[in-house]
Amino acid sequence: MLQREIMRSQTGSGSDTHSASDSDPGPVLGPASGPGSEPGSEPDSTAMRRALGLAERSARNGDVPVGAVVIYEGEIVGEGLNRRDADADPFAHAEVVAMREAAERLGTWNLQECTLVVTMEPCPMCAGAVVMAHVGRIVFGAWDAKLGACGSVWDIPRDPHVGFVPEVVGGVMEEECSAVLRAFFEQKRGRDAGSAPEPAR
Ligand SMILES: [Zn+2]
Numbered sequence: 001m002l003q004r005e006i007m008r009s010q011t012g013s014g015s016d017t018h019s020a021s022d023s024d025p026g027p028v029l030g031p032a033s034g035p036g037s038e039p040g041s042e043p044d045s046t047a048m049r050r051a052l053g054l055a056e057r058s059a060r061n062g063d064v065p066v067g068a069v070v071i072y073e074g075e076i077v078g079e080g081l082n083r084r085d086a087d088a089d090p091f092a093h094a095e096v097v098a099m100r101e102a103a104e105r106l107g108t109w110n111l112q113e114c115t116l117v118v119t120m121e122p123c124p125m126c127a128g129a130v131v132m133a134h135v136g137r138i139v140f141g142a143w144d145a146k147l148g149a150c151g152s153v154w155d156i157p158r159d160p161h162v163g164f165v166p167e168v169v170g171g172v173m174e175e176e177c178s179a180v181l182r183a184f185f186e187q188k189r190g191r192d193a194g195s196a197p198e199p200a201r
Helices: 042-060 094-106 124-132 174-193
Strands: 067-072 075-081 114-120 137-142 167-169
Touching: 042 067, 042 075, 042 094, 042 114, 042 137, 042 174, 067 094, 075 094, 094 114, 094 124, 114 174, 137 174
Parallel strands: 114 137, 137 167
Antiparallel strands: 067 075, 067 114
16 A cells, blocks of 8 residues: 655654555655655644545445545635536546535635645546646545556646646545545445346436
8 A cells, every 4th residue: 555645845843654664665756755744734634534524425325435625724615525426427526526615615716725635646637626726735545546646646736847836745544544445345346246236226
């Protein structure tokens, strides 16, 4: 399991390095982890717990469990859960839903002063949306080795072609966030392996 941190402008002095795996530290991405690096702060964890609650609601709807919140001045101004299947909307990823709500609430598309906290590493679409909304800080939980676009497969926020560079912190409450996804897919595999097909809705 990849466990890395990408820190951009974190100046904290904490020394919590979380349980980075010795066997697979993952590639080093950019001017990262100095001694000040830490996998998110306490407010990040609080927001992540809220995002996890939203992710669990996604799962109840039959969607891959991903939840996201947008924080502005310490307050949640946007919330989203993955509703792709529930709404038959290919773009209804948790991050997009949360950013849209935040922009509407703040009355501006520019979310530079905001932090997006999401349970899974954003995909290319969401990472692109983050850049377009100028979100100042991205915090995510589980790494996504298949489709992650904030350091795993791509690194869109820090692409040199993109003028705007947000701070990116990955692996915050990684274990909890991964567990929700794992449970969902295990349950789905169990259902798919069962003899009775799911009733079509
Ligand atoms: Zn996405």
